[in-house]
Amino acid sequence: MTTLTHSPHAHAPISIGKVMATVMAALVPTTLYGFWLYGWPAIFLWSVAMASALLGEAFILRIQGRAVRPALLDGSGALTAWLLALSLPPFAPWWVAMVGALFAVVIAKQVFGGLGQNVFNPAMAARVMLLISFPFEMTLWAAPTPLASAGAPDFMQGLAITFGAAGWDAMASASLLGHVKTEFSRGLDLIHSFPGQFELATAAWGSRAGSLGETATLFILAGGLFLIARRIITWHAPVAMLLGVAIPALIASGIDPARFLGVWPHLLSGGLMLGAFFIATDPVTSPNTGAGQFVFGLGCGLLTWVIRSFGGYPEGVAFAVLLMNAAAPVIDRYVKPRIYGRTRKGAPQPVKEG
Amino acid sequence: MNLLSRLKLRGGVHPVGRKELSAEAPICTLPLPERLFVSLQQHIGAPASAVVAVGDQVLKGQLIAASQGMVSAPVHAPTSGRVVAIGDYPAPHPSGLPVPTITIEADGDDHWLDFDPPADPMALSPEEIANRVGAAGIVGLGGAAFPSAVKLNLSRKSGVTTLIMNGGECEPYLTCDDRLMRDHPRAVVAGILLIQRAVAAPQVLVGIEDNKPEAIAAMRVAATGTGVQIVPVPSMYPMGSEKQLIQALTGKEIPAGGRAADIGVLVHNVGTAYAVHEALSLGRPLVKRIVTVSGGAVSVPRNLEVLIGTPAQALFDFCGGYKEVPARLVMGGPMMGQEMTNPNVPVIKGTSGVLALTNQEIGRPSPAACIRCSTCVRACPVGLLPLEMAAHIRIGDLGAAVDLGLKDCIACGSCSYVCPAHIPLVHYFNYAKGDLSAKERAKLKQEATKKLAEARNERMDRIARERAEAARQRAAKKAAQEAAKKAAKKAAAEAKSQETEVAA
Numbered sequence: 001m002t003t004l005t006h007s008p009h010a011h012a013p014i015s016i017g018k019v020m021a022t023v024m025a026a027l028v029p030t031t032l033y034g035f036w037l038y039g040w041p042a043i044f045l046w047s048v049a050m051a052s053a054l055l056g057e058a059f060i061l062r063i064q065g066r067a068v069r070p071a072l073l074d075g076s077g078a079l080t081a082w083l084l085a086l087s088l089p090p091f092a093p094w095w096v097a098m099v100g101a102l103f104a105v106v107i108a109k110q111v112f113g114g115l116g117q118n119v120f121n122p123a124m125a126a127r128v129m130l131l132i133s134f135p136f137e138m139t140l141w142a143a144p145t146p147l148a149s150a151g152a153p154d155f156m157q158g159l160a161i162t163f164g165a166a167g168w169d170a171m172a173s174a175s176l177l178g179h180v181k182t183e184f185s186r187g188l189d190l191i192h193s194f195p196g197q198f199e200l201a202t203a204a205w206g207s208r209a210g211s212l213g214e215t216a217t218l219f220i221l222a223g224g225l226f227l228i229a230r231r232i233i234t235w236h237a238p239v240a241m242l243l244g245v246a247i248p249a250l251i252a253s254g255i256d257p258a259r260f261l262g263v264w265p266h267l268l269s270g271g272l273m274l275g276a277f278f279i280a281t282d283p284v285t286s287p288n289t290g291a292g293q294f295v296f297g298l299g300c301g302l303l304t305w306v307i308r309s310f311g312g313y314p315e316g317v318a319f320a321v322l323l324m325n326a327a328a329p330v331i332d333r334y335v336k337p338r339i340y341g342r343t344r345k346g347a348p349q350p351v352k353e354g
Numbered sequence: 355m356n357l358l359s360r361l362k363l364r365g366g367v368h369p370v371g372r373k374e375l376s377a378e379a380p381i382c383t384l385p386l387p388e389r390l391f392v393s394l395q396q397h398i399g400a401p402a403s404a405v406v407a408v409g410d411q412v413l414k415g416q417l418i419a420a421s422q423g424m425v426s427a428p429v430h431a432p433t434s435g436r437v438v439a440i441g442d443y444p445a446p447h448p449s450g451l452p453v454p455t456i457t458i459e460a461d462g463d464d465h466w467l468d469f470d471p472p473a474d475p476m477a478l479s480p481e482e483i484a485n486r487v488g489a490a491g492i493v494g495l496g497g498a499a500f501p502s503a504v505k506l507n508l509s510r511k512s513g514v515t516t517l518i519m520n521g522g523e524c525e526p527y528l529t530c531d532d533r534l535m536r537d538h539p540r541a542v543v544a545g546i547l548l549i550q551r552a553v554a555a556p557q558v559l560v561g562i563e564d565n566k567p568e569a570i571a572a573m574r575v576a577a578t579g580t581g582v583q584i585v586p587v588p589s590m591y592p593m594g595s596e597k598q599l600i601q602a603l604t605g606k607e608i609p610a611g612g613r614a615a616d617i618g619v620l621v622h623n624v625g626t627a628y629a630v631h632e633a634l635s636l637g638r639p640l641v642k643r644i645v646t647v648s649g650g651a652v653s654v655p656r657n658l659e660v661l662i663g664t665p666a667q668a669l670f671d672f673c674g675g676y677k678e679v680p681a682r683l684v685m686g687g688p689m690m691g692q693e694m695t696n697p698n699v700p701v702i703k704g705t706s707g708v709l710a711l712t713n714q715e716i717g718r719p720s721p722a723a724c725i726r727c728s729t730c731v732r733a734c735p736v737g738l739l740p741l742e743m744a745a746h747i748r749i750g751d752l753g754a755a756v757d758l759g760l761k762d763c764i765a766c767g768s769c770s771y772v773c774p775a776h777i778p779l780v781h782y783f784n785y786a787k788g789d790l791s792a793k794e795r796a797k798l799k800q801e802a803t804k805k806l807a808e809a810r811n812e813r814m815d816r817i818a819r820e821r822a823e824a825a826r827q828r829a830a831k832k833a834a835q836e837a838a839k840k841a842a843k844k845a846a847a848e849a850k851s852q853e854t855e856v857a858a
Contacts, residue, residue, distance in 0.1 A: 006781040008767035009709075010369060010526060010688040011717040014774045016725055074722065116723040116775075234732075283727035288739055290732070337737035339759045340364070340597060341610040346759075348610035351617065 016115075020075030022232050026223035027082060027213070027278070034213040037144045038090035040158025042212050046085040048094045048162070052101035053081030060110045076115050077105045083123035083278060086213025087271055087318070088130075091142040094162050096134060100126040120325045121285045124275075124318040131318070141175050141209035175210050176269045177314035180261065189258040214271045224277025233281040236290045237297035241276040242267060244301015252309065260309060272304060275317040285325040292328075292335035299324045363602055365735040366590040367768045369526045369689065371565065372715075376648040376655040377529040381537050383659045384672055386460050390432050390663030391443050391700040392418065394454045397493040398500045399425030404456055410437045413467040415639050418456055421488070427501040427703075428491045431458060432641040432661035434465040446666075446685045446699040447692065455700070458663070469637030475548060480510055483552040483634065490633035491640045491703075496520055496531075496594065496623035497686055499704035502630070505622070508615055509553045515618035517555035518603055519546050519627060521562040521569065522587065522594030525687025528707045530644040531624050533657040535562070535569035538628060539576035545627030546582055548634055553620055558582045560624070561599050565589040591689060592766040596621045598735050610762060625706075646707035647673045650715045651680035660701050666708045667697040680710035688715075689767045722775040730769035730779060736762050740769035744782045752786050760786055 035043050057077040061068045071077070081101045088097060104126035112118040131138045145152040153161055180190065208215055227233045245266050252260035266272065271279075280286060280293075280300050287296050300320045307316025338344050395401040402419035412418060412431040419429040438459045442452035472478060478486070488503030523531040535542055550558050560577070562570050564586040573584045587593055587602050597608055599621065606617045614621055625643065632638045641662055648655035653674030660669060666685065670676065683694040685708055694708070701708070730740035738759045746754040760783060769779040 005682065005693045006778055006784070007684075007691055008369075008689045008771050008780070009682055009684050009691065009693070009711055009716050010771065011719075011776065012367070012369070012772045013717075014772065015719065015776065016722055016774050019725075019727065019774050070722070076725075114723060116725045283725050286726075288726065288728040288731050288741065332742075336739065337731065337734075339610070339738060339762050340601070340736040341607045341612070341762065342759075348612065349607060351609055351612065 016074045016076070019232055020079050022230055023227060023278070024075065024079055024082060026226045026232075027086070030213045030216050030219040030223055030274075031082070031086065033216045033219050034086065034090065036147050037215070038142060038212060039145060039147045039152045040155050041142075041153060041161040042090040044094065044158060044162035045088060045090060045092060045097050045212065046082070049081040049085035049088070049097040049101040050078060052098040053077045053084075053105045056102040057105045057110065060106050064110070066114070071114065074115065077109070080104050080109065080122045083274075084126050086274060087123065087127050087211050089138060089141055090212040091140065091161050092137050096130060096137050100130045103129050116284050118284055120322050121279055121282050124279055124321045124325075127318045128322060131313070139178060141178070143209050144215075175314065176208065176265060177308060181314040190261065210269075211271060214274050217268045217273045220273040220277060224273075227277065227281070233277070234290055234293065236293035237280040237286060237300075238276040240294040240297030241280050241301040241304070242272070244298040244303075245272060245305045246301075248302065248305045248309075266305065266308070270308075270315040271317040275300065275304070275321060279317070279321050280324075285328060287328050287331045287335065289332070289335055289337055291337075292331045295331050295335060296324050296328060299327060363588065363590050363593055363598055363735060364737060365733050365768065366592065366598075367733050367771050368589075369591050369771060371589075372527050372648070372650075373529050373532070373565070375527065375652075376646050376657055377532055379656040381533050381644055381657045381659055384661070384664060384669065386433060386462065386464055386661070387664050387668050388460060389438070389665075390435075390458045390460065390661055391665065392429055392432060392456045392458060392663040393443070393445055393700060393702050394419050394429060394456065395445070396429065396499060396662070396702040396704065397427040398498065399423065399427070399504075401454060402426060402429045404440050404454070406437050406440075406456065408437055408440055411435070411461075412437060412458065413465055415467040415469065415641060417639075418458075421491075421501075425501055425504050427493050427503075428489065428639075429456070429662075430491055430639040430641050432663050433458065433460045434463050435460040444696045444699050446694060446702060446705065466638070471635060471637035475634035476551060478551075478634070480552045480554060483548055484510065486634055487552070487630055489639070490629070492626060492629045492633060493640075493703050494623055495625035495629060495643060495703065495706070497690070497704050497706050499702070502622065502626055505620065506549070506552045508613075509620040512615040513618060514553040514555040514615070514620045515557060516604060516620075517546075517550050517553060517558045518599060518619060518621045519549075519558065519560040519582075519624050520594055520596070520599055520621055521560055521566075521573070521624040522599055523566070524563060524589070524591045524594035525689050525691075525706070526591075527648045527709055528646045528687050529648075530646045530657050530706050532566045532569050533646075534625055534628055534644055535566070536572050539569075539572040541631045542573070542624050542628050543576040543580060543582060544635065545629070545631035546577075546624075547580060548630050549620075549622055549627060550582075555620065559603050560584045561587045561593070561603050563587055563589040563593055591768060591771075592735055592764070595735070595764055595766060597764060640703060643701070643703060643705065645669060645701055645705055647709075648707060649680065649684075649709035650712040651676045651678050651710035653677045662703060663700045665698045665700055666694060669701070669708050670697070670710060676710055678712060681713040682711045682716050684709040684711060689771065690765065719776045721777045724775050724777060727774060729772045729774060733768040733772045735766060735768060736764060738763060740779045740783075743786075744777060744779050747782045747786045752790055755783075755786055756790070760790075763787070 054077060058068050058072060061071050084100050084104055104122035108120055108122035108125040109118045224238055228235055246263050249263045249266040253262040280297050287293050303320030303323055304316045307319055341349055343349055400423040403422050404419045406418045414431055414434045416431045417428055418431045421428040435458045439457040443455035445453040484503050484506040492502045493499040521531055521535055570584055570586050577584055592598055600619050601607055608614055609616055629640050642659055644657055645660045646657050647669045656673055658669055683697055684691040685694050685705055724741055726741060734740055743755045743758045743760055763783045765780055765784055767780045
């Protein structure tokens with residue numbers, strides 16, 4: 001029995017596994033830097049997230065009676081857990097990572113039908129779930145204590161932080177956005193609360209309190225540019241998302257610098273850079289066309305700025321992305337490429353005489 | 355039109371070219387095979403009809419099957435010899451279904467029929483050029499195999515401002531046009547000028563992908579002083595597609611559902627120009643073509659000048675056979691060509707290449723789930739949403755796929771080529787197009803049946819009415835006759851009684 005084949009009789013050397021592996025490779029510098037910056041607890045936390053996601057996905061695939069190996073080997077579950085881990089406070093307890101990773105792959109991804117079927121970005125859905133359910137653990141930031149530096153937790157202390165109930169002295173720290181929000185609630189405006197808080201170089205290199213992999217802005221930017229160069233992602237969503245934050249920040253801080261943060265603190269803080277290059281570019285939950293992705297990114301950016309500036313939470317990237325995920329099908333409905341030989345509206349192009 | 359908006363192709367992909375396998379060896383003539391299998395359906399349109407009988411001796415170039423109908427092309431004997439069979443033979447089609455074929459046993463002399471070519475073909479009238487192109491059985495040699503004379507006639511009537519010669523050859527592996535332009539540039543240009551004369555085109559552009567610098571250089575030399583412009587175009591698949599090449603060279607688009615003639619453009623392949631030159635300057639009909647024999651499984655890939663009707667296997671054998679067992683044999687290029695399930699299918703006029711590909715070259719991973727990465731959207735040269743169309747076709751919603759532009763799909767395969775999930779997208783689209791046209795045919799048939807039934811009912815009604823009318827008329831006539839008879843009788847009786855009265 002011969003099976004009927006069909007052209008093309010050739011294929012580009014690409015596969016889903018390779019796409020995911022490239023994205024993970026782009027995350028490696030950021031992640032290693034995060035490990036160095038926050039030490040053993042960060043390594044344990046990341047490992048717990050990865051292991052939980054893979055085991056959880058294998059389990060749910062088996063229950064569904066679907067092939068386990070190909071789904072695990074495509075790397076999508078691992079990438080989701082990886083991104084989630086990077087968005088967690090580095091000293092968070094192990095069960096936060098586990099619950100988050102399981103929620104991401106089981107509820108946010110497999111329940112929707114598996115790879116390619118989910119409406120919401122699994123990592124961001126999990127992060128929002130964790131933030132709403134465990135606000136205390138999710139906002140407990142550690143000041144960076146690089147590996148082997150004085151005061152850094154050693155291996156055993158790291159185990160105690162991640163797996164034990166013990167707290168850690170260095171935990172009494174706040175992220176920049178969190179600090180600003182707290183000071184507002186105490187009635188202090190930016191003129192009084194902000195001096196000395198923001199230094200461009202510190203923010204760019206990420207040696208400050210924040211999520212495991214969100215602080216090293218330059219490393220994330222480099223990873224994103226690498227992905228653009230490898231044509232895994234396009235510039236549309238990241239550039240639009242950064243613009244979506246930068247433009248309103250520029251205008252608002254120009255009008256009222258005591259009330260609104262400027263462009264650079266916005267761009268270099270929180271999860272914006274990671275969100276722009278690694279979350280808003282998630283193929284499954286973003287629009288299909290370049291123009292659509294631009295609209296999507298712009299929406300993510302604007303919502304991020306609105307939530308940061310007016311919302312109850314200091315950070316808004318995850319919420320913004322989820323809201324725009326819901327809007328992606330609508331964007332796809334209205335933003336379509338013009339078909340060859342047709343007008344934008346789809347009618348055949350008129351034949352010009354002469 | 356500035357240069358930035360020109361020479362640009364929307365979407366497109368960069369498949370691995372592998373043209374170096376066969377590009378460097380000059381064209382070489384395949385020795386005469388013992389038997390030639392000349393298909394009567396080598397072109398788009400009605401099949402030709404045989405004008406020879408089994409047992410007839412034919413000369414090379416002799417007409418053996420005549421063109422049938424408006425869109426069709428005649429077929430000529432590729433060599434001298436004897437007709438040994440007229441009947442079905444497997445055609446180069448993935449179904450492997452047979453088509454009517456004339457089998458000729460070569461006598462080895464390869465003796466041409468005597469021709470009387472015109473002294474100066476350029477002195478012929480445009481109509482005469484088109485007629486001779488048609489009589490020579492020339493069809494589009496780029497692969498589509500549309501009868502060239504039909505195109506020339508249509509375009510002459512609608513007017514052509516730009517004649518585009520397609521030397522794009524964007525399919526990987528194929529180098530037959532490249533080699534033709536390198537080895538016979540003067541003949542190609544001569545053919546181009548004849549086509550230009552046939553349609554009175556003021557401008558002639560020859561689009562050649564910039565991965566063929568030798569061909570561009572050779573053609574530039576040959577075209578010097580003729581007004582024919584050689585335009586290098588970016589190497590990007592599917593640059594050699596008619597719509598895309600027009601867009602790249604002129605910035606114009608063919609309106610949806612329209613033809614190139616609608617925007618005053620005519621596109622012919624450079625191989626067709628060569629055939630036109632042979633037909634008009636030498637009087638020789640189309641009985642041979644250049645075929646690329648390539649692929650990772652072929653020992654010595656090269657370009658061969660091959661008689662139409664030669665079995666593909668003979669080409670592979672001449673190139674040293676296989677160096678490993680081929681995983682797939684393909685006729686045409688790897689992007690749009692068709693698998694040959696039978697290596698003995700004959701070369702036809704549209705055969706640009708025969709490929710023996712290895713497993714590694716075709717790569718057949720199993721399809722995975724769509725991750726909506728929209729790589730296919732970026733690759734589509736037409737501006738379609740392949741992932742959305744395939745999703746609708748998968749659930750049988752062909753109407754939605756049509757709304758998304760299914761009918762504008764040129765089936766170039768770019769989307770399938772780049773899909774990281776290895777979804778056979780273009781397979782879905784061709785399936786849907788086939789299903790839609792089958793449905794359309796069924797609908798037309800149903801309408802025709804309905805019309806016939808209605809006509810029959812009407813006819814029966816009319817006949818019944820006419821019968822009733824005739825019967826009524828007959829009855830009336832009879833009644834009138836009887837009345838007249840009665841009246842006559844009565845009159846006679848009255849007359850008699852009067853007579854009696856008188857007598858009394």
